[in-house]
Amino acid sequence: MRILIAEDDATSRLIVEALVRQLGHEAVTIEDGDEAWTAF
Numbered sequence: 001m002r003i004l005i006a007e008d009d010a011t012s013r014l015i016v017e018a019l020v021r022q023l024g025h026e027a028v029t030i031e032d033g034d035e036a037w038t039a040f
Helices: 010-022 033-039
Strands: 002-006 026-030
Touching (some): 002 033, 010 026
């Protein structure tokens, strides 16, 4: 499963990304909401 992570805080984004990958999913990380809508 591909999961979109939209988080502006770099540390939080890395933690969530690591957890998602650890669960066996693909993580797509985005820094802000505008980019998230484009990626979605």
